[in-house]
Amino acid sequence: MSKSSSHPARGTLAAYEAGALSDTQAGTIDEHLRECGLCRDVLEGIRARDTEVQALRRAFEESWREWQRAGEVPVALERGAAGVADTSAGGAHGVGDPAALQAVQQPGRPVLFADTVGTAGPFGTLTEATNWLIPDYERVQLCGEGAYGSVWAVRDRVGVHRALKIIDMGRLDATRTGCRESAALETYCRQVGRHPYLIEIFHVGMVGNSLYYTMELADNDLNKAPVSDAFPARYEPLTLATVMHRRRIRPETALEITRRLLRGLIRLHQLDLVHRDIKPANVVIVQRRPKLADIGMITPRSESREVVGTPRYMPPDHVMDKSADTYALGKMLHEMICGREAPVFPALPPELRYGSLRWDLEKVSDVLVRACAAEAGKRYPSAAEMLEDLEACGDQPFHTLFDDAEGGEPARQAPALGGPNRAQVILALLRTVPWVLGFVAFALLLSRLRAWIGSWGIGD
Amino acid sequence: MNTTRLSLLERVRDLDDASGWAQFDKLYRPLLMLYARRRGLSPADAEEIAQECLEVLVAKIQGFERRLSFRAWLHRIVDHKVNQHLARQRRALSLGPEWLEEAPATEPSPAQIWEQQWDRTHLFYCLAALRSDFAPHTLQAFELYVLQGLPVAEIARLLGMTPNQIYVAKSRVMRRLREAYRRLIDKLYGASR
Numbered sequence: 001m002s003k004s005s006s007h008p009a010r011g012t013l014a015a016y017e018a019g020a021l022s023d024t025q026a027g028t029i030d031e032h033l034r035e036c037g038l039c040r041d042v043l044e045g046i047r048a049r050d051t052e053v054q055a056l057r058r059a060f061e062e063s064w065r066e067w068q069r070a071g072e073v074p075v076a077l078e079r080g081a082a083g084v085a086d087t088s089a090g091g092a093h094g095v096g097d098p099a100a101l102q103a104v105q106q107p108g109r110p111v112l113f114a115d116t117v118g119t120a121g122p123f124g125t126l127t128e129a130t131n132w133l134i135p136d137y138e139r140v141q142l143c144g145e146g147a148y149g150s151v152w153a154v155r156d157r158v159g160v161h162r163a164l165k166i167i168d169m170g171r172l173d174a175t176r177t178g179c180r181e182s183a184a185l186e187t188y189c190r191q192v193g194r195h196p197y198l199i200e201i202f203h204v205g206m207v208g209n210s211l212y213y214t215m216e217l218a219d220n221d222l223n224k225a226p227v228s229d230a231f232p233a234r235y236e237p238l239t240l241a242t243v244m245h246r247r248r249i250r251p252e253t254a255l256e257i258t259r260r261l262l263r264g265l266i267r268l269h270q271l272d273l274v275h276r277d278i279k280p281a282n283v284v285i286v287q288r289r290p291k292l293a294d295i296g297m298i299t300p301r302s303e304s305r306e307v308v309g310t311p312r313y314m315p316p317d318h319v320m321d322k323s324a325d326t327y328a329l330g331k332m333l334h335e336m337i338c339g340r341e342a343p344v345f346p347a348l349p350p351e352l353r354y355g356s357l358r359w360d361l362e363k364v365s366d367v368l369v370r371a372c373a374a375e376a377g378k379r380y381p382s383a384a385e386m387l388e389d390l391e392a393c394g395d396q397p398f399h400t401l402f403d404d405a406e407g408g409e410p411a412r413q414a415p416a417l418g419g420p421n422r423a424q425v426i427l428a429l430l431r432t433v434p435w436v437l438g439f440v441a442f443a444l445l446l447s448r449l450r451a452w453i454g455s456w457g458i459g460d
Numbered sequence: 461m462n463t464t465r466l467s468l469l470e471r472v473r474d475l476d477d478a479s480g481w482a483q484f485d486k487l488y489r490p491l492l493m494l495y496a497r498r499r500g501l502s503p504a505d506a507e508e509i510a511q512e513c514l515e516v517l518v519a520k521i522q523g524f525e526r527r528l529s530f531r532a533w534l535h536r537i538v539d540h541k542v543n544q545h546l547a548r549q550r551r552a553l554s555l556g557p558e559w560l561e562e563a564p565a566t567e568p569s570p571a572q573i574w575e576q577q578w579d580r581t582h583l584f585y586c587l588a589a590l591r592s593d594f595a596p597h598t599l600q601a602f603e604l605y606v607l608q609g610l611p612v613a614e615i616a617r618l619l620g621m622t623p624n625q626i627y628v629a630k631s632r633v634m635r636r637l638r639e640a641y642r643r644l645i646d647k648l649y650g651a652s653r
Contacts, residue, residue: 017631026628033624040623044612052634053606059580060607311481311518318518 007039008032017046133207137164137214140231149210153217153227153235161227162202162214163237169209181296182211188295191271197264199284199293216291218284226287240290241280244336254336255359257283257290258329259390264292265329265383269322272301276320278328279313280335316374323379326386330371346372363393487648489514491581492538498573499542509541516541530649535574542570586640593636594629601626602633 008016008029015021016029033039047053137154140161144151149167156162167181189201204213218237219226227235236242240257243249249257261283268275275298282294297309301321309320313328334346342349348365367389373379380386492513496506516537524533568576590599597619604615605626612623621629 017627026631030624030628033627034622040612043627047605056583057607057609059583063580063584314518318515 006032007036010042013039013042014046017043017050133210134164134166134205134212135207137162139164141235143235143237153231154214155231156214159229161217161231163217164212164214166210166212169211180299184296184298185211185213187273187300188298191273192267195264195267196289197260197291198267199286199291199295201295215293216284216286218286218293219288238285239281239293240283240285240332240336243285244280244340249336251337251359251361251364254333255364255390255394257336258333259387260290261292261329262326262383262387262390265325266387268292268298269325269382269384273298274301274320274322275325275328277309277313278325278332279310280332283332315372315376315379317376319376321376322382323376326371326380326383329383329386330368334368334372359394361393364390367393484517485514487581487585488517488534490584491577492534494577494581495538495574496542496545498577499546499570501542501545505545509538509545512541513538531578535571535578539570539574582644583641586637586644589640590633590636594633597621598629598633601629605630606634 012021012025013029016026021029136157139152139154141153142150143153143163149165152164152166154162154164185201185204189204192198194200200216202214204211206212217227218239220232221236221238221242222234223232224238261278265275265278275292275295277294277297278292282292283290284293285291309324309328313331314320315324315327330346334342334348337348338344346368348361348368367386370378370389371380371386380389489510492510493506496509497503501509513534517534524530528536600619601615601621604610604618605612612626615621615626616623619626
């Protein structure tokens with residue numbers, strides 16, 4: 001088919017232009033087109049008559065004109081500065097003519113894919129072709145991918161493992177989230193500082209169109225241990241969601257977790273910030289301590305009107321102020337104690353077996369009722385009030401159990417969440433005592449028996 | 461005819477699926493905003509309307525009945541909000557002739573605007589998602605060829621590709637776009653559409 005005498009039929013070319021041919025057939029025409037200008041002209045004609053292509057072009061052109069008239073690009077379609085005919089992102093590839101390309105594109109016009117030029121070679125998928133461009137961090141394992149980016153376990157230059165989140169700001173659909181996350185990061189890093197129950201951010205950077213930041217790496221869900229120098233062969237981040245998925249959490253542990261998270265939340269609320277996305281999956285366990293993570297939706301209280309977050313943990317009135325954060329914590333506490341499908345909410349069911357003497361679960365129930373009230377006005381105005389009431393439910397104040405000074409290390413090792421705790425180990429040891437005693441008695445009896453039999457003189 | 465299978469809606473109604481909700485927001489917020497803008501609202505007002513509609517959605521999604529298609533239901537909500545807003549605006553502005561003149565003579569009906577924005581929103585949503593499926597040059601070729609209508613020879617010079625690579629790129633992206641669009645519509649509204 002490479003000879004001009006064997007042109008493909010018009011119908012075949014049309015099918016090829018429409019992408020309806022098999023790979024083998026398309027490959028044959030590919031070869032033919034290398035030499036045949038005539039067929040290329042036919043294809044040009046097909047483009048002009050292709051209603052689908054023309055409709056697509058019209059939709060794009062009209063939308064663009066609308067955006068121009070409005071003086072701005074609608075939020076979700078916006079590319080930001082990097083999306084406007086920016087061929088410099090990602091560096092020159094040495095292919096084509098980027099300068100001429102830039103000249104062709106009209107200034108201010110949103111360009112869908114222009115910024116991707118030069119980041120990878122032609123054809124193949126992006127994931128195959130893309131190099132890891134983030135300096136100073138070596139990627140170890142992909143931990144999760146969301147709608148707006150991905151989270152990786154990485155190793156820095158001195159061998160410390162971190163979690164690294166990348167947000168592709170160039171994606172049409174991610175700009176809003178990217179901007180929100182960027183603003184949240186700035187607020188968080190500049191104002192919040194270190195806190196034992198808030199995730200720590202170490203480094204924020206930009207590469208091309210991607211915003212990235214590193215933070216503490218969650219413990220390994222598979223062995224419930226912090227990640228040491230050697231990265232484990234199998235790793236899953238340990239979060240409260242993974243713990244809750246497997247087992248009911250004892251009320252005592254659940255209350256301790258909640259109190260600690262409230263401590264972290266108080267820091268945010270004191271700064272007049274709202275987290276807006278508290279849920280089990282966003283509580284990571286780092287060095288066996290629960291920490292509020294995913295700071296991407298943190299915002300000043302005055303700007304928190306937007307309904308964002310996870311509906312299950314949103315208050316029913318969708319008032320996303322500080323009381324929404326305490327609502328989410330209350331809801332989480334209730335789920336930890338009663339399970340996710342509890343018939344009674346927000347109170348604790350009266351028939352609940354109280355496995356704890358340290359806590360008055362009646363009072364805890366009252367705290368939950370207030371924390372998870374349907375109307376914002378009836379909920380706790382902020383975390384401090386909720387913690388105060390929760391502390392009044394136990395006979396041992398929090399600070400005598402753990403030195404919880406902000407930024408300081410706990411005086412005692414916190415119970416390992418999800419793993420065996422000290423009480424369980426002691427209980428297991430106690431259970432072996434009767435067996436050990438029995439064995440010793442039996443051995444003693446046996447030796448006495450042998451001595452007695454020996455005294456008969458049979459063995460001589 | 462009921463055209464909605466409720467797959468995404470069910471996920472959103474579950475109130476437990478953050479990714480479902482994120483997808484919901486990502487898809488419909490721009491649609492609501494574009495619609496409000498086309499009906500003549502300012503950017504800030506359009507954003508406000510989109511926000512209000514989403515709040516209504518959160519509140520009412522559990523009571524949503526399948527008698528109505530989701531497209532019609534959503535249109536009803538946003539249309540009501542926009543009309544309310546315009547009525548308020550008219551009262552506040554004490555409508556004068558100079559205001560009337562600004563409106564184009566052949567303004568399409570709200571229903572037409574809604575249909576058009578609905579289709580385009582879904583289309584751009586799929587287009588945006590293609591970014592992760594192809595190498596940059598493939599997408600670039602597609603954009604210059606289809607969306608900007610440049611001659612193939614010119615695209616070849618700009619991108620350093622042969623003409624047939626451009627055709628192949630365009631065909632592949634178009635095919636994927638078509639698939640993605642069909643999949644999205646099926647996933648959101650069921651195969652009956």
